Amino acid sequence: MPPLKPQASYDDFARLDIRIGKVVEVQPFPRARNPSYKVGVDVGAERTMWSSAQVTNYEPEALLGSLVVCICNLGPKNIAGFTSELLILGSKDAGGKVIVLGPRSEVAIGESIF
Template sequence: MELITFEQFLQVELRAGTIIDVQPFPEARKPAYKLKIDFGELGIKKSSAQITTLYSVEELLGTQVLAVVNFPAKQVGPFMSECLVTGLHREDGAVVLVRPTEPVPNGSKLA
């Protein structure tokens, strides 16, 4: 594992946002959703997320997530992903979302 400095960590913008739209992403190589996430004053950003194993469209709508919002946009097939939703892999490979346990304002920065 490569160590980083605290200053390097501070450069990563991990922000809370609310999922406001979820669409299937059949063109993705692995099963995924196309998400629109409201980050408050930062605006709405799009993300592709491989979270179809544990989460339905209905379950994701209105859910707050934690995402990296200061990576450059990345082309994922025909879709431009503007942020990286965070999650943890279970032993079976399914992704468990990292999300606040209580509501916080959209755009809140990880402290």
């Protein structure tokens, strides 16, 4: 278990645009150093944002249509020539597989996390 990180202020948290998104497209990403997909996410901002996501333990069909929690304003990051615009949140299970975080109930696409 990693140690706790240094304390952040509420203002630090409030600057993050964390919201519910819906996975609308999943593409292979063979150029990525670590096994990854290019994942298109509808975040309710009238456009699809893209992420490089190391979630290949899921079949693409299992991700399509799923609701995810993501951070939309970390800024673009170039990953193997691909612009990743948002971060899909996840955690590892006991076996080391990435588990994508999502709501337990139906929530509107674009809804803010607080």
